Amino acid sequence: MGNTNFDNFAFAMLTVFQCIQWRMDRCFIWMNDAMGFELPWVYFVSLVIFGSFFVLNLVLGVLSGEFSKEREKAKARGDFQKLREKQQLEEDLKGYLDWITQAEDIDPENDEDGDEEGKRNKTTSTRFGKTASMPTSETESVNTENAGAEGENAGCCGSMCQSISKSKFSRRWRRWNRFNRRRCRAAVKSVSFYWLVIILVFLNTLTISSEHYNQPNWLTQIQDIANKVLLACFTCEMLVKMYSLGLQAYFVSLFNRFDCFVVCGGITETILVELEIMSPLGISVFRCVRLLRIFKVTRHWASLSNLVASLLNSMKSIASLLLLLFLFIIIFSLLGMQLFGGKFNFDETQTKRSTFDNFPQSLLTVFQILTGEDWNAVMYDGIMAYGGPSSSGMIVCVYFIILFICGNYILLNVFLAIAVDNLADAESLNTAQKEAAEEKEKKKSARKESLENKDGDKGENDRKKAIEAKVSVDEEAEEEKEHPEPDEEDEDEPEVPAGPRPRRMSELNMKEKITPIPEGSAFFIFSNTNPIRVGCHKLINHHIFTNLILVFIMLSSASLAAEDPIRSHSFRNIILGYFDYAFTGIFTVEIFLKMMTYGAFLHKGSFCRNYFNLLDLLVVGVSLVSFGIQSSAISVVKILRVLRVLRPLRAINRAKGLKHVVQCVFVAIRTIGNIMIVTTLLQFMFACIGVQLFKGKFYRCSDEAKQTPEECKGKYIVYKDGDVNSPSIRERHWHNSDFNFDNVLSAMMALFTVSTFEGWPALLYKAIDSNGENVGPIYNNRVEISIFFIIYIIIIAFFMMNIFVGFVIVTFQEQGEKEYKNCELDKNQRQCVEYALKARPLRRYIPKNPYQYKFWYVVNSTGFEYIMFVLIMLNTLCLAMQHYGQSKIFNDVMDVMNMVFTAVFTVEMVLKLIAFKPKHYFTDAWNTFDALIVVGSVVDIAITEVNPPEIDPTGPPTSSEDSARISITFFRLFRVMRLVKLLSRGEGIRTLLWTFIKSFQALPYVALLIAMLFFIYAVIGMQVFGKIAMRDGTQINRNNNFQTFPQAVLLLFRCATGEAWQDIMLACLPGKRCDPESDYNPGEENTCGSNFAIVYFITFYMLCAFLIINLFVAVIMDNFDYLTRDWSILGPHHLDEFKRIWSEYDPEAK
Template sequence: MIPSAGQNPWGTPGAGGNAFLQSNKPLIADLALAALKERGEVKKKKICPQFRTDRSLCLMTKKNPLRRVCICIVDARPFEYFILATILCNCLALAFNHPYPGEDSNAVNQVLEKIELAFVIIFTTESALKIVAYGFVLHQDAYLRNFWNVLDFSIVLIGLSSKALENMNIDVKALRAFRVLRPLRLLSGLPSLQVVLNSIITAMVPLLHIALLVVFVIIVYAIVGLELFQSKLHLTCYKNSSHKTPEMMPNPRPCTFETSSMGFKCSELGPDYFCADMYGKEGERYTGPEGGIVSFDNFLYSMLTVFVCITMEGWTSTGYYVSDAIGSWWPWIYFVTLILLGSFFVMNLVLGVLSGEFSKEKEKIDRTLLFRKERQEKREQQDYLGYKEWIELAEELSDSEGDDKESEDLESGGGDGIIEEEPAMHVEEVVKTHCHSTFRRLRKFRKRTRRAVIAFINSRQCFALIIILVFLNTVVLTTEHHNQPEWLDEFQDFANVVFVTLFTMEMVIKMAASGFSDYFSKLFNRFDFFVVIFSILELVFVKSGLLNPMGVSVLRCARLLRIFKLTQYWESLRSLVGKLLKSVRSVASLLLLLSIFILICSLLGMQLFGGRFNFIAHEKPRANFDGILQAMLTVFQILTGEDWNEVMYHGMRAYENSPWYGVVVIYFIFLFICGNYILLNVFLAIAVDNLNEDDDEDEEGNGDAPKKQNDTPELTETAEKTTPPTEEPENEITKMMKIKHYERTDTEEQTYEEMFAEDDDAEEEADLDGKDGDDQKDMSPQDSRTMPPHSAFFIFADTNKFRIFCHNVVCFSHFGNVVLVCILVSSILLAAEDPLHANSPRNRILNMFDYFFTSVFTVEITLKMISYGFVLHEGAFCRSVFNLLDLIVVCVALVSFVLQNQTISAVKILRVLRVLRPLRAINRAKGLKHVVQCMVIAIKSIGNIVLVTFLLEFMFAVIGVQLFKGKFYSCTDISKHVEEDCKGHFIEYKDMSLENPILSEREWKNADFNFDNVPNALLTLFAVSTFEGWPSLLYRSIDSNTEDHGPITNYRPIVAFFYITFIIVIPFFMINIFVGFVIVTFQKEGEAEYKNCELNKNQRKCIEYALKARPRRRYIPKGHLQFKIWSVVVSKKFEILIFIFIFINTVALMLKYDKQGKFEARILDSFNYFFTAVFTVEFVLRLSAFSFRVSFIFHCIYNELKILFLGTIM
C-alpha cells in the first residue's frame, strides 16, 4: 500500500531517516515504481532503467556504460518507431519482389536482395541491443521471456543462416520464406487488435479439443473410404483399336461396368469402348480425377479428400466420381453423413468457442476501461476537493477587496461631481441606448429566424421532403443502363445538377441555422457535408473537362446512404443501425488483423509458388502467386472458400516431382482453417455478442416500469436490509423458487402467443400445483387440455358420452405416439414412390398404404374436432395453426382420392401437396415445434436487417452499373475485340492440340451475369454474396475495357477493391448479422419459458440434474470364476490394453494402399484376423462377466458400437 501524502514513510529527517533510505533502496525503488504505475505515469510494459535486473548476460551490471547506452536506446520512443518503419519497408521490399519461373530474375529483384542484407543487419543490431539491455533468458523480463522477442530472434537467426549458406552456394529458398513472418511484429504495437487477438489466443485450448474431434472424424471416414473406394477411381473408358494397347477416352472420367444399375457406362461413347483399370496391363493407367489427388488410394490421400469434402467445396463432384465408379447409390450415404456430421456439426463448434471467448475477452476489456475511468474520476474528485478550499479562500479575499475598493470610491468622490457630469453625458447615453436597442432588435429577429429555421429543419415536413429528394435521386440513378438514349444522358446530368444544388442549399441552411459547431457535431451532417463537397467538385472538374465523368460518378451513389435518416423516426431501425455502428470498432480491428494475415500469407505464397503455376498442358490459372496483388487476391479467394481446393491442386501439381509435394498441402490447409474457420467466424462472434448485449440492455430498460409497479426481489431485498428482521428467514430454495408475474407489454410476444395458442399456461399451472409431469410427458400439448365447456358442432355437449369417449381416446397416452409413427411411415412411403412409372406395381402397393394412412389421419382429425369443437369457441380445434395444417393436409389427400380419375392439372397439384404430410410431426415433437416457433419469430423480426442489407446491396449495384455497364461483352474469337470485327468463322483448337481443328462461328456475347442495368447488377451481386463463382466475375471485371469493347487481360486490376469491399460489407458482415440475429432469437426464445423464474440457467440445470439423477446399478457376480472375469473386465488395466489394441488396429488399417504387393496384403489380413479375435474375446469376456445380462451390455453406447463393429467385421 502506498503511504498517503500526509504521512512520512521514511521517518524523521534525521539520522534514522537517512539510515532507512540507505538500507532499503530496492524497497524504495519498488514502492516508487508502484506509485508511478498507480498514477498512470508509467505503463505496465515499460520498465524504467533504474528498475532493470541487476545483471545482464552474467557480466554487465546496471552501471556498465555499454548496458546503460543500450537501455537508453531500446527505451527511446524514436527507436521503436524506427523499427516499425523498418518492418514496413521490409514488407514493401518483399512485396515488390516479382517471382519468375526457375532461376530467372530481373534487376529489381537483385537490388531487393542487396537491400535484404541491410534489413538483416538492422534486425540483428536490434536483437543484440535488447539482449544487452534486458538480459537473455534466465530472469523475469528477459529478452526471450517475451513471445514477440522469441519470434524476432528466430527470424534473425534464420536470416543470418540464409546469408551464410548463400555464400556457400546452397539453396536457401526455404529459409527465405520465413522472412515473411516479420509483419507479425505489427500486432504487438497496435492496441486496438488486443481484444480480437486475445480472444483468438485464449480460444486456442478449446479449439485444440475441437481440432482433435475433427481429426478423429476425418480419420474414421478416411479409413472407411480407404476400405470401400480404394483403386475405384482409376476405372475409365478405353477404346479397342488396331494397335495392341487400347486408347484412353479423351477427357477421361471414372466409369462403371455395364452390369451396374447406375453410373457412367462406356457404352454411351460407342460400342468399341470398355471400362477397365489398366494396372498391370498393357496401356496407360488413368491417374484419377485432378491428377490422382482426389482419390482413396492411400490413407494420406484419403484424409485430404475427406477434409476437402468437409469444407463443402467440391464434395459433390467427388461424390459423383465415386458413384459413377461404384455404379450404385449407396456411396452417397457415406458423403451425406460426412457432410452432416463433419460440416454441419463438428466444424460449426468453432463458432461457439470463438463467440464465447470473444464475449469474455470483451467483457474483461470493458471492466478494465470502467476501472480506469472510475479511478480517473476519483483522482479528479480528490484534486477538486484539494483545490476547493483555496478557491473559497480566494473568493473571500476577492470579495473583501471589492468592498474596500467601493468604500474608497464613495469616500473619495462626492455626489456633486456626479450631478455636474450628468448633463454632459445625456446625449451620448441616448445615442448608445438607441443603437443598443436596434442591435437588440436585430439579435432578437435573428434568434427568432434561427429558431423558425431549426424548427422547420427538424419538422416531419422537411424530413419527408429530404427523403423524397433522396428517393428521386435514387430513381434517377436507377434509370442508368447500357445503350441508353442521349436524352436520358442529358436528363441525368440535369437532374444531378438539380440535386447537388438542393442538397447544397440544405447544407448551407443547416449551417447558418445551427452554427458550425452544432452542425458538425452530428455524424449524418458530417457525412452530408463530404458528399455535397465531393459532388460540387465532381461537377466542377467534369464540366471543365479535367476528369472523366465515369471515374467520379460513383460518388453520386453515396447519397443513397442518406436514406438512413429514416432512423430518426423509425425506432427499431435506429436500434439496428446503432448495433451495427457498435460492431464497427471491433470489425475494424478484425479487418486490420485480417489484412496483416492476408499480407503474410500472400508473401509466403509468393516465396513458395511464385512462377510455378506454368503448366504445359493447360493455360496459366488466374489464381496464382506471381505478384503481390495477384497473391493477395488468391489468398482472399481461399478465405472465402470458393474453389480453394483447385488452387491447392495447382500448388501440389507445381511440386509434383519434388520432395515438398506433400508439405505444400499444409500451407493451404493452414490458410483455409485460420482464415475461413477462425478469423471469419469472429465476424459472427462479434455480431452475436453485440446483439446479445443490446438485447440485455433493452430488457433492462423495458424492465424498469414493471419493477416500479410490482414487488420485485431487488426491492424486497432492499426493504429487508433497511428494516429489522421480525420473522424467520425463508428457506433459500423456497426463496429461489418464487415466481415473478410481469404484465405482458411486448406486442411481438402477444403475437407469438396468439399464433401458437397452446396450453402452455395450463402446463405451468399444473407444475405450480405440484402435479407430477411424468404422467403427461407422453401426451402432446393439444391432448393434455381438458375438454372445452362448449358444444361441438352444436350437437355434442360436454356431457355427451360419445364426445367423452372421443376425448378419452385422444388423451390416451399412446394415441399421439401411434399417430406420429403413422406420419413417419407414410412420409417414408411417399419418398419410395417411382415418379417415372406411375402405374408400376410398387406404386400400386404404395397407393394402398396411402389409403390406409389417410383413413387413420381422417379418423384422428374427426376425433379431435368432436372432442374440442371446430372453430367458434376458445380452445377449438381450428384455433391452432398446427391443427389447421393437419386439416389442410388431410383434406388435400381426400380430395385427390375423390378426383384421382380426372386428368386435370389441379389434381396433380393436390397430389404434390401430400409432401406437406411430414410437417404434421411438428405439432407432436416439442423440440421441433420450438424450433419452428423460433424460426417464425426470427423471420418476423428480420425485416430491418433485410432492409439495411438490401439498401447497401442496392448502392453497390448502382456503383457496379456506373463501373461495368456494357463492358462484359466479348467475342468467341478472343483475337477480336469489337463487335464490328466479330463476324464470320474462325478455327479453334481444343486442349492446345493441332490435330483436331474445329471451325466455329464468331459471336458477340454478353456474360450471363452483368451490370448493364440495376436489376441485373442486383442479381449479379446476389450471386457474389453466395461466394459461388465470384472469382470468374472478378477476373471478368478486371479484364473489362471500355463499353462495347472486348476484354484485355488484367486491364483494370483496381476494380478488385469493389468486389473485396462488397464481400466484406455484405457476406462477411451483414449476412453474419443476419445469422447472429437468428442465433440470438433462438437463445432468447429458449429462455422464454423460464422468464418468470428467479432461478438462473445454472441453478435450473442443477435442480434438473438432482431430479433426474438415479443411483447407478452396479452388478457384482457371486461365482468365484465369474467374479475373477468381472474384476479383470472392469479394471483400468484391461481398458488400457483394449485401447492399445484399438490404436494398433487403427494404424494397421491406415497402412493399406494402392498397388501394394501380395506379401503386404497377407500381413494386413493377418493383423485383421488377429484383432478380430482379440475383440471377439473381449466381447465374450464381457458377456460372461455380466451373466449375459443384456441391460448391462447395452447400458453404455460404446458397448453398442463395439457390438456393431464386431458384427460388421465378422
C-alpha cells in the same frame, strides 16, 4: 481423380478434409461413382453432417466463448484502471483542497463570488462537453434546442453581432434572425419535413435504380435532370439545417456529417462533369452513396435504430480484426509468391487466374482461399507445380491447409464471435431502453400532475425521489402479483422434496387440456350440447383418431414422393392417384368433423380462427380443386398439384415439440426482419454501384480473338487439349455472362451469389478483364476494380451475413430462456438441479472371490490401460499403413498383424469377462462395443482363412478385403473408436464429448423440421424440374437430378452445403431440353425448366444456410457456454465428475 482419392491414409485425410469444407462437387461424384460399396452416400452425408455441422461448429463455440471471456477481462482491466485514476485524482484533489482551505482563512471575502463563478464555468463546460461528445445515428436526437441557442451567441453570428454597435437596426436584425431560426428549426424537426426528405431519398433511389444497359436517350436525359434537381433539394436541406441548428449542433449528428459529405461530393461531381474535366462515370459512384440516406428512416423506427447503433459498435471491434486479417493476408501472399511465383504455367493449354505471380494477384488468391471458394483447385495447381501428387510436391498442401485453417476457421469465425457478443449486448440494451422509456413516461406524467400544484427546486427534487420510490414499489408489487414466490406456494406442502425443481413448460403442459366445445352453434344448426356435436368432439380428441390421421399424413406424403415426374400417365402414377383420392377423402372428413365440433369461423374458438387449421384447410382445398379441374394442360392445375407438398406441414399441429420449434423459427424470422432490411439496402446500394461500373461490359465472343459483335461472326477452329492433330470447327456467337450487372435486379442476383462465396472468383476475373460496353474482354485490364468485390465481401459476406447468423443464434437462445420465464434460478442452476434429480448412483463391481479379484485388479490398473492404449495406437497405425497397390508380402504381414491384434483383444475380453462376470461386463456400453468388434474380427479372420481371395498375378496387387463388396473387415476400423474411450479420461475431451452428446439430445425436433423442409423442396423440385434431360457436362446429369426422390434430396443436400447451387439454378431455367421419355407435345423438346428456379433455389439456400443450419450452431454454442466460462462456478459437468469420483470410494452406491 489424381490428387483426390482414398488410395492411402494421407490422401484419404486430404480428401476427407475437403469434403468437410463442403467441396461437395467432387464428393458427390465420388459418392455416385464409388465402386465396391453399396450406399456410399451414407458415408459422405454422415461425414458432412458430423464433420461440418457439429465438429467444425465446436471450433466456433470455443472461439465465441474465449472472445467474450477476453472481452470481459479487458473490460474489468479498464474499469480497474479507471478506478485507480479516480483514486489518484481524489488524492490530488484532496491536496489542492487543503491548500485552498488555508487560502480561505486569509481571504474569506471573495469566497462566495469565486465559488459561484467556478460553478457557472463548470456547468457551461459540462453542457458544451456533453453536446460535443454525443455522436448519434439519428438526425435530431441531440438536444439541439440548447446547442442551437448557445450556437446563436457562440456560433456563426456571435462575433459579427459583437462587432456591430448596439443600434436599433442590429437589434431588429438579431430579433428577426432569432425568429427565423426558431421557425426553421421547428420546420426541420417536424414530421412532414422528415417525410418530405424520405420521399426525395426514395425518388433519388428510383432514379439511380432505373439505370440499365442499352437504355434510351430520353431516359438518360431525365435521369440527368432528376439528379441535378435532387442534388439542389438536398443542398437546400443541408443549408436550412445548418442555418436553423447552427454549425456546432449540425455536425454533432453522424447522419448530418454524412449528408454534408455526400452533398459536397455530388456538387464536386456535377462541376467536374459539366466542365468536362472528368467523364460522368468517374465519380458517379457518389450518386449511389446517397442511397445510404435511406437509413434516415431509423429516426422513427426504434428497433432498426438500435440495430444500426449495434452495427456501428461492432465496427469498432471489427476494425482491429480487419487490420489483423490484412496483415495475415500480406504475410501469406509474400510466402505464396516465394513458393509458387511463376510456377503455375505447367499446363500451356490453360491460363491460370488464381496465381502468385505478382503481389496484387497473390493478395487476391489468398483472399479467395480465405473465402473457401475453389481453394482446393488452387492447392492442386500448387501440387502440380512441384511435380504432382506422386512426387514430394504433396508437401506444399501444408501451406494451403495452414492458410485455410488459420484464416477460415479462426479469423473469419472471430467475425461471428464478435457479432454474437455485440448482438447479445444490443438485445439487453434494447430491453433496458424499453424499461427506461416506460419509467421515464411514468415519471413525466407524475411530474406534470405535481407541477400543477407545487413549485420550487427543493420540492421538485423531493417529488422526484418519491415518484421513483413509488414507481419501483408499484413495479415490485406488480411482479409479486404476476409471479408469486415459490416459498409462499409451497408452504402448505413442505414434505414434497421437488419444490425448487425448475419445471419446463413442456413438463407443466404434459397433460394436455382438451379444448372444450365453444359457445355458439355449428353451421347455425347444432348447439354446443347437441349429441352429434358432443360425439364428434369425443372422436376427434381421441388419441387413436389423432394418431391415425398422423399415419395418413405420413402415407400421403410418401405417395407424393413416390410419384414419377417424367411419365405422368404411368401405371405407378395411376395407382397413386387412387390413393390420393382416398387420402383427400379422409382429410376432408376430418376437417368436416372439426368444423362440426368447433364451428366454422363466426364465433370465438371456431375452426378457422386458428392459423394451423387454416393451413389444413388450404392443403385439403387445393387437393379438392385439383381433382375438380382434371385437364393437366392447364398451368393452374400444375401449380395446385405442386401445392400438395404442403401436406407434411399438417403434422406440425399434431406434434407439440415440432410446433414449438416452428414457432421459434417464426419468431426468429420476425426478429431477423430488421437485419434483412439493412442487408437488402446495402446489397441494393452495391448493385447500383455495380451497374454504374459494369453494365454491358460482360459480353464476349466464343472466339477469344474477336473483340466486337461485328467481328464475332462465322466459324473458328478449336484444338482439343491443344493437340493440333484433333481440330474441330465451331460457330462464333456473341454472348453475355450468366451473371451480369446490366440492370439492378441482375446485379443483385450476381452479388447474392458472391455473398454465398459460390463462383465469385470467375465473376471477379470477368470484371477485371472488362473493357467497354458491348466490347470483348482484355486480360487483366482493370485489376484495381477487384477492390469493389473485396469491400462487398467484407461488408456483406463477412460482416452482415455473420450478424444475420448471430441474430438467429441470439434469438433461439432467448426463445429457450422464455421457457423458464417463471423460474428464479438461472440456466446453470437449473441444469445443476435437473442433473441432480435425474442422476443415478454409479455402482462399481468389486468381486469377493480372491482369484477373481486379482483379475479385476489387473484389468482396472492404470498400467493395463496404458498397454491397451499403446496396442490400439499400433493397431490404428497398421490400419493406416494399408494402401492401393500394396505387394503380396505386405498383405501377408498385415494379415498376420491383424491376427495378432485380434488375439490380444480377445485375451483382453476374456480377462474382463473373468474379472466382471458376463452380467456386469455387458452393463458397460463400451465393453459391449469392444466385444462386438472382437467377435466381428474373429468372424472376419475365419471367413478369410476358409475362402482365401484369388489374386490375379497379371493385374495390380489387391488387398484381402477387395474380394467382398462390404467386407466384415469394416469391424476392424471401429477399433479406432476405442481411442475416444481412452482419450475421454482427459478432462478437456470429456467436456467436448459432453457438449457433443448434449447437442445431439437437443436436436430431434430441429432435425425433423430440416427433414420436412427437404421433403417439401424435393417434391416441388421433382414436379417442376423432373422432366429436364440428364446430360453429362451440365449440372443436371446422372449424379445430379430431380428425377427420383432420393436424387432430389441429395441434390438439395448439395445446395444446402452451398456447393455450386447457382450453377444448378441456371441449369433449371427455361429453354432446357426435355427428357426423351417425358410426355411432351411435338415441337416442345426444349421447353423444360422454369423461371421459378430463381425463387426456388434462393429461398431454399437462404432458409438452409442462414436459418436451419444455424440451429446447429445455436444449439452447440448454447451447450458450450459452460466450457469457456469461469470454472469456479458449479456446473452439471462438475456434478458428473463428482459422481464418477464418488463411485471409487463408494463402489456399491450405498
